[in-house]
Amino acid sequence: MEEASLSSSSSPRSPDGGPGGDRGQAFPKLQNDTFLRAAWGEATDYTPVWCMRQAGRYLKEFLDTRAGQDFFSTCRSPEACCELTLQPLRRFPLDAAIIFSDILVVPQALGLQVTMVPGKGPTFSAPLREEQDLDRLQTPVDVDQELGYVFQAITLTRQRLEGRVPLIGFSGAPWTLMSYMVEGGGSPTMAQAKRWLYQWPKASHRLLGLLTDVLVPYLVGQVAAGAQALQVFESHAGHLGPELFSEFALPYIRDVAKRVKAGLREAGLAPVPLIIFAKDGHYALEELAQSGYEVVGIDWKVDPALARERVGKSVTLQGNLDPCALYASEDRIGQLVERMLDAFGPQPHIANLGHGIYPDMDPAHVGAFVEAVHRHSRQLRRK
Amino acid sequence: MEEASLSSSSSPRSPDGGPGGDRGQAFPKLQNDTFLRAAWGEATDYTPVWCMRQAGRYLKEFLDTRAGQDFFSTCRSPEACCELTLQPLRRFPLDAAIIFSDILVVPQALGLQVTMVPGKGPTFSAPLREEQDLDRLQTPVDVDQELGYVFQAITLTRQRLEGRVPLIGFSGAPWTLMSYMVEGGGSPTMAQAKRWLYQWPKASHRLLGLLTDVLVPYLVGQVAAGAQALQVFESHAGHLGPELFSEFALPYIRDVAKRVKAGLREAGLAPVPLIIFAKDGHYALEELAQSGYEVVGIDWKVDPALARERVGKSVTLQGNLDPCALYASEDRIGQLVERMLDAFGPQPHIANLGHGIYPDMDPAHVGAFVEAVHRHSRQLRRK
Numbered sequence: 216m217e218e219a220s221l222s223s224s225s226s227p228r229s230p231d232g233g234p235g236g237d238r239g240q241a242f243p244k245l246q247n248d249t250f251l252r253a254a255w256g257e258a259t260d261y262t263p264v265w266c267m268r269q270a271g272r273y274l275k276e277f278l279d280t281r282a283g284q285d286f287f288s289t290c291r292s293p294e295a296c297c298e299l300t301l302q303p304l305r306r307f308p309l310d311a312a313i314i315f316s317d318i319l320v321v322p323q324a325l326g327l328q329v330t331m332v333p334g335k336g337p338t339f340s341a342p343l344r345e346e347q348d349l350d351r352l353q354t355p356v357d358v359d360q361e362l363g364y365v366f367q368a369i370t371l372t373r374q375r376l377e378g379r380v381p382l383i384g385f386s387g388a389p390w391t392l393m394s395y396m397v398e399g400g401g402s403p404t405m406a407q408a409k410r411w412l413y414q415w416p417k418a419s420h421r422l423l424g425l426l427t428d429v430l431v432p433y434l435v436g437q438v439a440a441g442a443q444a445l446q447v448f449e450s451h452a453g454h455l456g457p458e459l460f461s462e463f464a465l466p467y468i469r470d471v472a473k474r475v476k477a478g479l480r481e482a483g484l485a486p487v488p489l490i491i492f493a494k495d496g497h498y499a500l501e502e503l504a505q506s507g508y509e510v511v512g513i514d515w516k517v518d519p520a521l522a523r524e525r526v527g528k529s530v531t532l533q534g535n536l537d538p539c540a541l542y543a544s545e546d547r548i549g550q551l552v553e554r555m556l557d558a559f560g561p562q563p564h565i566a567n568l569g570h571g572i573y574p575d576m577d578p579a580h581v582g583a584f585v586e587a588v589h590r591h592s593r594q595l596r597r598k
Numbered sequence: 599m600e601e602a603s604l605s606s607s608s609s610p611r612s613p614d615g616g617p618g619g620d621r622g623q624a625f626p627k628l629q630n631d632t633f634l635r636a637a638w639g640e641a642t643d644y645t646p647v648w649c650m651r652q653a654g655r656y657l658k659e660f661l662d663t664r665a666g667q668d669f670f671s672t673c674r675s676p677e678a679c680c681e682l683t684l685q686p687l688r689r690f691p692l693d694a695a696i697i698f699s700d701i702l703v704v705p706q707a708l709g710l711q712v713t714m715v716p717g718k719g720p721t722f723s724a725p726l727r728e729e730q731d732l733d734r735l736q737t738p739v740d741v742d743q744e745l746g747y748v749f750q751a752i753t754l755t756r757q758r759l760e761g762r763v764p765l766i767g768f769s770g771a772p773w774t775l776m777s778y779m780v781e782g783g784g785s786p787t788m789a790q791a792k793r794w795l796y797q798w799p800k801a802s803h804r805l806l807g808l809l810t811d812v813l814v815p816y817l818v819g820q821v822a823a824g825a826q827a828l829q830v831f832e833s834h835a836g837h838l839g840p841e842l843f844s845e846f847a848l849p850y851i852r853d854v855a856k857r858v859k860a861g862l863r864e865a866g867l868a869p870v871p872l873i874i875f876a877k878d879g880h881y882a883l884e885e886l887a888q889s890g891y892e893v894v895g896i897d898w899k900v901d902p903a904l905a906r907e908r909v910g911k912s913v914t915l916q917g918n919l920d921p922c923a924l925y926a927s928e929d930r931i932g933q934l935v936e937r938m939l940d941a942f943g944p945q946p947h948i949a950n951l952g953h954g955i956y957p958d959m960d961p962a963h964v965g966a967f968v969e970a971v972h973r974h975s976r977q978l979r980r981k
Contacts, residue, residue: 401786403784403786404922404953404956406921406922406925406956406958409920409922409925410922410925412922413922413923413925413926413930414925414926414927453836453878453899455899456897456898456899456900456920456952457899457901458920458937459920495836495878495899497880497881497899498880498899498900498901514839515839516836516838516839516840516878516880516881517839517881518840518881537792537839537841537842538787538789539787539789539792539793539795539796540796542789542792542793542796542797543796543797544797547796554841569839570787573787573789575789
């Protein structure tokens with residue numbers, strides 16, 4: 216395992232002319248572009264790997280840094296977000312960092328109060344119950360003012376990463392954010408949010424459009440601040456199915472990609488690869504591959520070889536080890552990684568889990584996962 | 599809407615020589631065998647329909663009957679189960695009844711204490727935490743003694759149905775029961791149960807085998823008591839994925855079907871159609887169609903036409919309207935039903951929702967669903 220030199224005392228070096236755009240900011244030169252090359256569909260010496268929720272409660276140092284602090288206060292502290300983002304990089308030779316933040320900072324920017332309740336998860340004090348509740352939302356959102364703390368965290372982290380690996384920014388997709396805003400938190404069925412789609416399709420489209428209008432400048436702003444790739448999480452795709460997804464999720468997913476790309480051009484920023492991860496959206500793989508994203512994330516319920524058949528060769532796939540596989544022995548993790556890499560085959564692939572790391576997982580097993588991806592993918596390329 | 603004559607004062611009439619087996623018991627003659635004919639793959643005049651959780655909290659009379667009584671006490675009362683089973687039949691011209699019970703009566707029969715906590719769901723007082731906890735299970739189970747109350751409920755209900763429609767019995771599949779027994783209740787990830795599969799595969803197989811050994815006589819006993827079809831619920835298939843499903847779910851699903859069929863033969867009972875419903879098991883449709891069940895249930899995330907392509911013509915499909923579609927207007931429900939029936943096409947189909955009815959749904963919309971299935975399917979057959 217590589218020991219990182221990711222101290223907090225580093226200072227900016229020469230600007231990075233790589234694929235990640237930056238606006239007049241001097242960032243250290245990127246040393247490992249394997250993740251970005253794979254995201255752009257280029258050949259790499261090995262399969263790059265990162266983990267969803269790699270900065271998380273399974274790390275003792277994460278708990279130490281978070282100790283006693285409210286979750287969303289942490290999100291609003293660029294120093295804390297930077298530190299949490301760098302922690303897993305100090306332990307594991309990951310090929311990308313992802314900024315520590317939360318998808319629910321966007322509903323907050325729209326004026327909704329959200330707290331993280333231990334043992335329960337995110338909780339809205341006043342969810343959207345009726346159509347007229349849309350009038351409570353504070354629009355338009357000045358993203359620099361409302362979400363500037365995320366941009367600051369990204370810029371700081373990009374500096375302190377010292378160019379070691381690229382930094383990923385992210386947001387939730389419109390449907391996923393809408394579902395939280397209506398449900399007021401997690402739900403096994405998302406039935407209240409789906410009730411909106413069936414009962415109030417116009418108000419639903421209004422809300423989804425309004426979210427898209429915030430997400431576009433928010434994602435462009437992340438790139439301006441230093442993000443070198445962007446992932447959009449459609450975490451609640453699994454509640455929809457083909458018909459609702461086509462009407463209420465896919466058009467906004469497409470719109471985000473199209474408008475973010477245009478926004479980057481207008482801002483004079485270099486393009487960055489876009490990743491769409493629609494968890495449990497197995498039924499829409501073909502459409503997702505044509506939705507304007509360079510990378511399509513898949514969960515562990517989809518066979519990688521079948522996924523590749525369905526998406527064609529135009530996109531990079533990302534995923535998809537069952538996160539619970541990290542409960543297996545390190546040897547067994549190695550075998551499961553080999554099977555996964557073999558199934559993905561020679562087309563561009565970014566290794567990841569099919570969902571985030573859980574708090575009770577052993578960091579050594581995360582290390583075993585990362586190491587096995589690097590080792591076996593190098594072996595495959597030698598064949 | 600048909601008004602039922604399902605009073606509690608009826609007495610047995612002539613025995614039913616139809617497909618449902620019975621052991622020396624005189625049951626009223628079956629008047630509507632549409633559901634059974636479709637289940638056996640035969641042509642029908644219209645598409646039969648029933649709803650998962652058709653006996654549920656969305657019905658005022660259900661709440662009245664259940665009032666003040668503990669959930670599992672209700673399950674242990676044949677009179678209450680019979681009444682709850684018949685209630686939706688009094689309102690809607692459904693083509694099948696399903697006995698009111700719960701899949702967790704089987705873990706109870708194995709000696710685990712389970713209560714239904716309002717607002718939380720089923721809760722085990724002492725879930726299985728470690729491999730050695732298997733020794734706490736009380737095996738072998740005398741199903742007549744431990745689950746005789748279900749058999750009594752079935753016999754009573756079969757009498758009181760007066761042959762109007764067939765009565766479905768059911769159980770959970772081994773993996774789904776195991777996951778509850780390990781988690782101790784619901785869970786968004788089933789991570790603790792999956793930890794067993796990865797860390798203790800041998801103990802997991804032991805538990806799954808032990809559950810199968812209970813399920814076989816339990817399901818055969820339901821048919822002996824009067825059940826005319828059996829549905830096996832693999833409600834937690836969506837947590838597994840192709841590899842874990844092949845190893846820990848499918849073999850037991852197959853084994854249940856094979857051994858139940860053998861058990862019926864040995865007991866001199868006529869065969870009944872078997873239904874497998876693996877929710878979110880989209881990745882295993884082909885395997886499920888070959889697993890020994892006459893009917894494969896699908897959820898609303900699977901396109902019916904694609905499902906038919908994948909399963910071939912050897913099975914009946916059951917499903918798959920999004921339950922949340924019942925939040926739509928009655929007109930819109932009619933349109934959605936038409937689209938669904940068109941997508942299923944002319945092969946044998948039993949209409950259902952892709953999941954149970956939720957408590958806040960309007961009974962009139964359930965009626966609209968049932969009526970639309972009957973109306974449009976009759977129209978399709980005239981073309």
